[in-house]
Amino acid sequence: MKKNPNILAEKIKMGDVESFELFFKLEFDNIVYFVNGYLHDPDLAKDIAQESLLALWEKREIIDPEKNIRALLYTIARNKSINELKTRSSSLNSISLNEINANIYALSDDSLNAELETLDLKDLIDRTIENLPDSVRGSFIMSRRFGMTNKEIAKAKNMSLTGVEYHMKISLNILRKKLKEYLIFFLGWILLFLYYNQT
């Protein structure tokens, strides 16, 4: 991994709510998918995903921005999943006991460590942007430019480090608002569509 002290991880560690919110939104569905892959129980997977993310937030002091914050999150979800599989093995009726055991084995297997280490924060943002509709992509990319390294930007823009940090905060705010605006617009559009279809 590159040694970029990751701004987003650093901000979360410092207790910045917006940054965590962004991370939550970007990662929530991925974690649900990850847990559900082993548990085959979407509701339980959602609970575990939420618990894991909130656990990370509550204990954010353990985040090391130099290390892989995503791998940390997935390790939390992984341990929670193993324990769920062990304690709830009888009430998960969608999968057989043999499959539960195989999935406990898979979750504990060493190969998962290597897979988790490939998870990358930059990749999370990049790939989410790729999958976003055009109208929101622009503002996301904007923020991503700020989301690289504090020092890098400061050097490139000939700005002070605190100035860059200030910008970072603003850009995250803009991003959040833009996202909301877009979604309200999007939902309004759907309602309009439904309305016309009815008449």
Added chain:
Amino acid sequence: MDQEYILRIIKGECSPDEREKFFEQISSDKILMQEYARLKNKHIIATLPYSPSVKTLLSNRKPKRQLIHVLTKIAAVLFIPLFLWLVYDLSYQRKSTDSNFKTITSYVAGTGVRYKVNTGIKAMLTLPDSSKIWLNSGSYLDVPKDFGKNNRKVYLSGEGYFDIESDKTSPFIISTPKSISIRVTGTEFNLSCYENDNNMKLTLLKGSLELIREKNNEIITVKPYEEVIINYQTLESKRDTTIDTKYAIAWKEGNLRFVDTPMTEVVRKMERWFGIQVTVDDPAIYKHTFTADFESESVTQVLNLLEISTNISHEIKGNRVRLSMSSK
């Protein structure tokens, strides 16, 4: 059974019957199980969706914002004295660990030299026959005075990684606390024989090796990439040929690794690794297992990860740690 078939099961492209049969089959076939685990993990990570749903994006989660701001202020005032005390306490501890580092002591004990490694540290030494030995925390190695070309006998209590110089004419013999000895010529292996563990564990990486039960002179031959576990109570031996040797020697590279490890073992490993004393309040803790990989994390970081992933909370006082189930 080929990879493509396993992938079809993982992707769910099969009938429920096929699925059931497959999992029944792999439950008794360890190699197949490993292949399944590897492919399953790879598949899941490779297919993460990366497209948050509208519901997720709209969800308005503000984790206790106001409360946190107020609490931080109160906490700041309340914790200044605590912080000062902590700084004092930490600097005191730092001093004591510094002196720990010097204690790979070699002192002459009647018949030879004892190399002792305290908890919290590790050490490496080279013997006169140029065999190399890495000692894990809380171990000691006794080397007799006349150790040399014709006498290669040592005594180990604890865990060590041995890289033994080959000498066909003079076997290298290691005795351990529970009357089991190991005879080798030239090999590399990891041996864990702590007196307070329930079993002895040997992982062979290279060459060949013989385990000898001193009571009845029974010999167990071990081959490369095999792991033998001998239970001290029942004296039963278990052999595993499908182990991941990386796990057994992770400590030597400075990594602390847990792979679905029972809490009893987690506790003991942490005690030795960090030089701490752990008290377990609630026996329910022992029902848990823990999986994680640490490189240079501090004891607090490890305990925090344990807490958020298993609800086992902790309290640290000096080098004493108390574990209890958090009432959540």
